Amino acid sequence: MLPSVLTSTPDELLARQNAALAKMTDLCERGHPFYQRLFREHGLTAADLQTVDDLQRLPLTRKRDLMADPEAFRLHLPDAPVQEQVLWDIAYTTGTTGRPTPVYSTTHDFYATIDCWTRLWQLAGIREDDIVANLFPLTAYPSGAFMRTAIQGTGALVLNAMPGAKYPEFPIQRSLDDVIALVERKRATVLGSVPSFLRRLLLRAEELGADFSSVRLACFTGEPCPNGLREDIRARLVRLGAVSPAINVRLGFTEAQSAFVECREGGPLMNPAPDLHYFEIVHPETGERLPDGEQGLLVMTHLNRRGTVLLRYVLGDITSLARDRCPECGLTTERVLQPPFRADHMTKIRGMLVNPDVIHDLLTARPEIQEYQIVFRKEDPHDPYSMDDLLVRVAIQGDAERVTRAIVAEMRDAVRVTPSVEVVDLAAIYVPGDTMKARRIIDERPKG
Ligand SMILES: [Zn+2]
Known part of the structure; x- marks a missing residue:
């Protein structure tokens, strides 16, 4: 059963969000170093920030603000109940640059996250009679995806497969072949993974002739899953015996400890916890809030948190x-309403504005391509003023020469840049489990 907050009228939901926000801003005024300072600088008090409309008076918080001083974003409430003060876990946002930034969760927040994810898993289609294989690797920094799959309130059985780079002192991580054998032996019905990892697992499972006929659903996060990749993975699951397997994609945010989740395959992505996270869209340059339906930057406000608290945070x-x-x-x-893309996503090559998604779509649509990586570099690495070069590294099954010719022709048509193509071994691009996901884009060009 989904909670009433997801099925209430828009007016009822708004009233709940306003009440939660008023309490949140009051707590920030009492014990949040960053917002105490920001309120002061802008002549605001919690009384000025009682509704989600009032939020527009508060400047946006940027990732760089959080990275510069993550401790300043923790609530300090010495009189609060123990659950609101005890540190339960720390997640880390990685981002494309800089060091990972900690996001602190108290016991209160941890319970909230489980509640939020129980709804999310229900929307994704997980049932109590499922056996969920948690295929997220054990990584050096704790990963939200691993934890949210491992500890869930759905009542389903969870199988923690624990792939990942071996840690010599405690080599608890399973090899890819052992993970495949476990999924097969335990008759897992749901696979939770990053798409690039599951794809590699399926490639190997096909080589081994594994039986995945128990699998009915694959749940993805961590990287985009364009249609070509979705259909490639579905076809591989079917070849391994799965009957009409469904694929569910979500878009997660470490800072929210939540995700938007598809309510039907390929359909809209829903916020499972509007009582915990308020989302708005702002103009990328002016920062002003935009009406519903217009495209802009996605901004998140915590409505009920006690560890790291963010108001109007630009995701x-x-x-x-x-x-x-x-x-x-x-x-x-x-x-x-539309697949999100990173604000810093488009790149220029030889003066042409290139959308990497177009290249992803094109390469994932070719079944002969087992792995790929896109590298933006300089023709002469020692000369920062030399021409840009677009290199595609691919692992190919079959006629490499024919596939290479096809890639060059298709990319020239699609992005109007002629790429260099380098045929390499699978493992030269990605060793499954060593990192959370394959690195699909590398920009080696000097910055600035
Ligand atoms: Zn929906």
């Missing part, structure tokens, strides 16, 4: 939101 994705009843699932919580 870095460009998309648009709707708040009316979803035509697919009937819920009234916010939903993302």
Whole structure:
């Protein structure tokens, strides 16, 4: 059963969000170093920030603010109940540059996260009778995806496969072959993974002739899953015996300890916890709030947190939101209307503006391509003023020469840049489990 907050009318939901925000800003005024300072600098008090509309008076918080001083974003409430003060866990945002930044969760926050994810898993289609294989690797920095799959409130059985780079002193990580054998032996019905990892696992499972006929659903996060990749993975699951396997994609945010989740395959992405996270869209340059339906930067406000608390935090994705009843699932919580992309996503090569998604789509649509990596570099690495070069590194099964010719021709058509193509071994691009996901884009050009 989904909670009433997801099925209430838009007015009821707004009233709940306003009440939660008023309490949140009051707590920030009492014990949040960063917002105490920001309120003061802008002549604001919590009384000025009682509704989600009032939020527009508060300047945006950027990732660089959080990275510069993560401790200043922790609430300090010495009189609060123990659950609101005890540190339960720390997640880390990685981002594309800089060191990982800690996001602190108290016991209160940890319970909230489990509640949020129980709804999310229900929306994704996980049932109590499922056996969920948690295929996220054990990584050097704790990963939200691993934890949220391992500890969930759905009642489903969870199988923690624990792939990952071996840690010599405690070599608890399983090899890819052992993970495949475990999924097969335990008859897992749901696979939770990053798409690039699952794809490699399936390539190997096909070589081994594994039986995945128990699998009915694959749940993805961590990287985009363009349609070509979705269909490639589905076809591999079918070849391994799965009958009409479904694929569910979500868009996660470490800072929210939550994700938007598809309510039907390929459909809108829903916010499972509008009582915990308020989302708005702002103009990328002016920072002004935009009406529902318009495209801009996605901004998140915590409504009920006690560890790291963020108000009007810019997540870095460009998309648009709707708040009316979803035509697919009937819920009234916010939903993302178009696939989000990173604000810093487009890149220029030889003066041409290139959308890497177009290249991803093109390469994932070719079944002969087992792995790929896109490298933006200089023709002469020692000369920063030499021409840009677009290199595609590929691992190919079959006629490498024919596939290489096809890649060159298709990319010239699609992005109007002729790439160099380098045929390499699978493991030269990505060793499954060593990192959370394959690195698909490398920009080696000097910055600035
Ligand atoms: Zn929906």
